Amino acid sequence: MHDSGPPHNGHSASESEPPIDEITCQQFVELVTEYFEGALQAHTLSQVEEHLVMCDWCVTYVQQMQATISSLRELRQERTPEPPDPVLAALRARREGEA
């Protein structure tokens, strides 16, 4: 079990920029795939990036999602699939028919 203290470890928007309304971690985790896919609107993207600056736990969450995606890539079968015999036979019959 972890401590349930405040999640923020930094400051909000810099003084030169207008403040961005913050999102919660629970809202953040719903946006991760849209974030990866580059599908977020500019305002939501700012909220997500601001949240990541402030929340180490959500950075960990993002790293775990990235690691999950990388691991899935490793499941790809490198074995070259071979056409079934009946299909090859049909192809050869076709070639012989042409000849």
Next chain:
Amino acid sequence: MQAKPPAAPASTALSDEQTLAALRAGDERAFRDLFARSYPMMKRVARAYVASDAVAEEIVQETWMAIVTGIDRFEGRSALGTWIFSILTNQAKTHSARESRAVPFSCVAPSDAEEPTVDPDRFQKDDDAWPGHWATPPRPWQKPERRLLALETRDRLKAALAQLPDRQRTIVALRDVEGHSAEEVCDLLGLSQENQRVLLHRGRSRLRAVLEEYLDAADV
């Protein structure tokens, strides 16, 4: 966005015209190459419609038989890949109807859209100090590269992928295992980008949770 034909079978060194000419001439080498490149995506798509890998393989075989014997009927009005996948999905729908299964990608079921990404109990409640923020945050995985490549972890992930709901499994497999683009997958399955992302997100999130549970338990 402009719709593009599925690129899997067509994304090749050969153009559609060259591939067609090779197939019509019964060129076995060109055929084996096209088959090998197309097979993973075809099987994943077929599997979305039916309950077993064996039937999905049967559908792929039937599709190739139809292509080899019917290639002269291809008039080039669509991309070759589009034609191949239209045959595949028709074959798959026939099998799906025989199994009395619902056609998988006609809509995104409410359960896909509403399912929370992370167990809500892991977040602080309204009367806590930081509502909506982590109560039980994720713990960094130790030596993730080595542990995620371990055979046992891969087996666990593979089993979890196989157990995902059909549509989530198909999208995750096409995007993350086979490496196809969002555009290819949406065009092929007739899905909107938004629905594709919902399914991808739900699938990935479930798999992350499985890995988290497994790796956290191993750390205790």
